[in-house]
Amino acid sequence: MSADVRPIAPSELPAWLQTLNTGFLTPVRMTQSDVAQRFEHTDFARTQGAFDPATGRCVAAFRSFAQELTVPGGAAVVSSAVTNVAVLATHRRQGLLTRMMAAEIAAAQERGDVLSTLIAAEYPIYGRYGYGPAASVAEWEIDVPRTGLDRRAPAAGDGARIDYVDVAEVREVGPELHERLRRTTHGAVTRDARWWSVATGLEQMSYRPYKEAFHALYRSAAGEVEGLVTFRSDDRWTDSKVPLNTVQVEDLLAVTPGAQRALWRFLCSIDWVLKVRTGYRAPDDLVAQLLPDPRSARLLTSADFLWVRVLDVVRALRARTYAVPGVLVLEVVDAAGPAAGRYRLDAGSGDCERTDGSADLRLEVSALGSLYLGEESAVRLAALGRVTEERPGALALADAVFHTARRPWCPDVF
Structure with a gap:
C-alpha cells in the first residue's frame, strides 16, 4: 500500500518534527518546550506528512509558508517558500516528495501565489519540479594582515560612527533596516518577527543552543542607521600567546556604500583578529574590491542558493x-x-x-x-x-x- 500523504494534525507535530530531524541527520529528542514553540508558528494546512500504512509512522515531512520576494525594479511578489523537506532513507524512491510537491503546487496556485521559492540542499532534486537556480551566493575569507588597511584609522569617517549594541536595539532597528535593503535588492525575501526572535536568542530550541554574538550599528553623520553587522569570533592562541582569531559574519546589512565600506573596515580592525569570513554574500559583492589588496580576500564558496519556480x-x-x-x-x-x-x-x-x-x-x-x-x-x-x-x-x-x-x-x- 502507498503511504498516506496529507496535512498533519496538530497532535502529529512531535512525530513530524522527529522525522524532520532524522531526515536532516540531527537525531535529537524534542522537549515539550521545543514542540510548543514550533506549534505556535506552524500553519498545519501547509505542513504535510507522509505516513506508512503498515506502521502509521510519519516517514516524510514538507512545509511551506507565505513569503514576499523582491524582483528587479523593487516590486514585492507573493511567493510560497518551501522548507523542511525530508524523506526518511527507508522510504525513498517511492514518489513521496513528488506527491507532496504536487499538492503544494496545486495549493499555491489555488492561493494565488505568483512564485514558489526554496533553498536547495541538494542540486539534482528540484529541477524536475520546475524550480531553477535563480540567485547564487559567495563567501570570502579575508586575510586581515594582507589587506593593506591602516588598522589605526577610524573605520567610519566624515562624522559617521559605529557602535556596539545589544540584542534589544537590534530587535528595535533591525527589521526596518532590513526592509530598506530588501526593497532595493532583487532576490531578497521578507523576514518576519520570529526571524528576529530566533536570530537574537529571544526564542531558542533545546537542541540548538544560542551562542551570543556581537552586534554593531553604523550611523551616518546625520544619525541615521544605515548598517548592521552581527558576528561571532573563535578564541585561538598559539603556545607563544599569539592570537589567531577568526571572525565569522552572521549578518551584514548595509543600505549605503559608505555603511558597507565602514563595516568591513571595522571588522578588519578588531584586535586579535587575523581572518574575517564574510558569510554568504552576493556573488558580485564589493567586499574584496573595498580592500587595498583585493587578493587578501580568498573565495571560499561560489554556489547556487535561491531557487525559483514560476507559477x-x-x-x-x-x-x-x-x-x-x-x-x-x-x-x-x-x-x-x-x-x-x-x-x-x-x-x-x-x-x-x-x-x-x-x-x-x-x-x-x-x-x-x-x-x-x-x-x-x-x-x-x-x-x-x-x-x-x-x-x-x-x-x-x-x-x-x-x-x-x-x-x-x-x-x-x-
Missing part, C-alpha cells in the same frame, strides 16, 4: 522591470501545468499576456526561473540545452531584456 507567468513577468524595450514570445513548457503556454512580453510597457503567436524562445519553466531575477543568461541556457531559439536574434534580445546591473542576492536561509 503565474503573466503576473510574474508584469511585476519586474526590464533593462531595454523589446517584444518576446515565450513558449513555456511545464509538465506540472500551471505555467505552460505561450506568453507575449512587451518589455517596453512591462505588459505580458497569453498569446497564440509564434514563439521566439521555447524553454522549460525551470529555465524561466533562472532567467527571472537576472541571474542567468539566455545564451548560456541555450548552450546547455535548456532554451531553444525559434527566431534568430531572440536569445540576444532576451539577454538584453532580462539583464540587471547587479546580480540577485538572497541574504537568508529558510
Whole structure:
C-alpha cells in the first residue's frame, strides 16, 4: 500500500518534527518546550506528512509558508517558500516528495501565489519540479594582515560612527533596516518577527543552543542607521600567546556604500583578529574590491542558493522591470501545468499576456526561473540545452531584456 500523504494534525507535530530531524541527520529528542514553540508558528494546512500504512509512522515531512520576494525594479511578489523537506532513507524512491510537491503546487496556485521559492540542499532534486537556480551566493575569507588597511584609522569617517549594541536595539532597528535593503535588492525575501526572535536568542530550541554574538550599528553623520553587522569570533592562541582569531559574519546589512565600506573596515580592525569570513554574500559583492589588496580576500564558496519556480507567468513577468524595450514570445513548457503556454512580453510597457503567436524562445519553466531575477543568461541556457531559439536574434534580445546591473542576492536561509 502507498503511504498516506496529507496535512498533519496538530497532535502529529512531535512525530513530524522527529522525522524532520532524522531526515536532516540531527537525531535529537524534542522537549515539550521545543514542540510548543514550533506549534505556535506552524500553519498545519501547509505542513504535510507522509505516513506508512503498515506502521502509521510519519516517514516524510514538507512545509511551506507565505513569503514576499523582491524582483528587479523593487516590486514585492507573493511567493510560497518551501522548507523542511525530508524523506526518511527507508522510504525513498517511492514518489513521496513528488506527491507532496504536487499538492503544494496545486495549493499555491489555488492561493494565488505568483512564485514558489526554496533553498536547495541538494542540486539534482528540484529541477524536475520546475524550480531553477535563480540567485547564487559567495563567501570570502579575508586575510586581515594582507589587506593593506591602516588598522589605526577610524573605520567610519566624515562624522559617521559605529557602535556596539545589544540584542534589544537590534530587535528595535533591525527589521526596518532590513526592509530598506530588501526593497532595493532583487532576490531578497521578507523576514518576519520570529526571524528576529530566533536570530537574537529571544526564542531558542533545546537542541540548538544560542551562542551570543556581537552586534554593531553604523550611523551616518546625520544619525541615521544605515548598517548592521552581527558576528561571532573563535578564541585561538598559539603556545607563544599569539592570537589567531577568526571572525565569522552572521549578518551584514548595509543600505549605503559608505555603511558597507565602514563595516568591513571595522571588522578588519578588531584586535586579535587575523581572518574575517564574510558569510554568504552576493556573488558580485564589493567586499574584496573595498580592500587595498583585493587578493587578501580568498573565495571560499561560489554556489547556487535561491531557487525559483514560476507559477503565474503573466503576473510574474508584469511585476519586474526590464533593462531595454523589446517584444518576446515565450513558449513555456511545464509538465506540472500551471505555467505552460505561450506568453507575449512587451518589455517596453512591462505588459505580458497569453498569446497564440509564434514563439521566439521555447524553454522549460525551470529555465524561466533562472532567467527571472537576472541571474542567468539566455545564451548560456541555450548552450546547455535548456532554451531553444525559434527566431534568430531572440536569445540576444532576451539577454538584453532580462539583464540587471547587479546580480540577485538572497541574504537568508529558510
